[in-house]
Amino acid sequence: IKKRTNGKYDIQVFPASSLGKEADINQGLTLGTVDIILSGASFAGRTYTPLAISYFPFIFRDAEHQLKYAKSDVFRELAKGYDDKSGNHITALSYYGARHVTSSAARPVSKPEDMKGLKIRVPDAPAYLAFPKSLGANPTPIAFAEVYLALQNGTVDAQENPLPTIEAKKFYEVQKNISLTGHIVDSLLTICSGQL
Numbered sequence: 001i002k003k004r005t006n007g008k009y010d011i012q013v014f015p016a017s018s019l020g021k022e023a024d025i026n027q028g029l030t031l032g033t034v035d036i037i038l039s040g041a042s043f044a045g046r047t048y049t050p051l052a053i054s055y056f057p058f059i060f061r062d063a064e065h066q067l068k069y070a071k072s073d074v075f076r077e078l079a080k081g082y083d084d085k086s087g088n089h090i091t092a093l094s095y096y097g098a099r100h101v102t103s104s105a106a107r108p109v110s111k112p113e114d115m116k117g118l119k120i121r122v123p124d125a126p127a128y129l130a131f132p133k134s135l136g137a138n139p140t141p142i143a144f145a146e147v148y149l150a151l152q153n154g155t156v157d158a159q160e161n162p163l164p165t166i167e168a169k170k171f172y173e174v175q176k177n178i179s180l181t182g183h184i185v186d187s188l189l190t191i192c193s194g195q196l
Helices: 022-031 049-055 063-070 073-086 126-134 144-152 163-168
Strands: 036-039 089-103 119-122 138-141 158-162 177-192
Touching: 022 036, 022 177, 049 073, 049 126, 049 177, 063 073, 063 089, 063 177, 073 089, 089 163, 119 126, 119 144, 126 138, 126 158, 126 177, 144 158, 158 163, 158 177
Parallel strands: 119 138, 119 158
Antiparallel strands: 036 177, 089 158, 089 177
């Protein structure tokens, strides 16, 4: 950005977990402690509830379906509602990958009944809680920075994330199974502070 704007703009990038929990990062936009964030619609939906609909399980078939939504009048209307209510501005929706379940259970999750009683880490947002709750699992919100340790020490039996996250965080080291559930086609919103 600095190079492309001839030094007019410079963006410092911080790992999300170093700035607090997702709710804190979203609040930072309003407080002016951050200028731009990447966040899920489920968290932005705490400010403008209708926006969270795109994060519920099985809303989108695949990345192409999500891209059509990102270019739609429906998304523009929801983004405007968020902008008006929050004073911040959604500038983009980016595909992040489909979310899948990993588990340390004796068997992988291969059918809905396999989720029953499974203690699974999820982000602390209604959309993430819906999938495991509906299948009889025990969704357990844990901060993202603590997931690996929680899996390693057995605080939870499972977690769900897109494949690039599963690989980058090395969850395969502490999880025996991966089930390609694709239950949420995940995206990130790029949101700029209204002050910016």
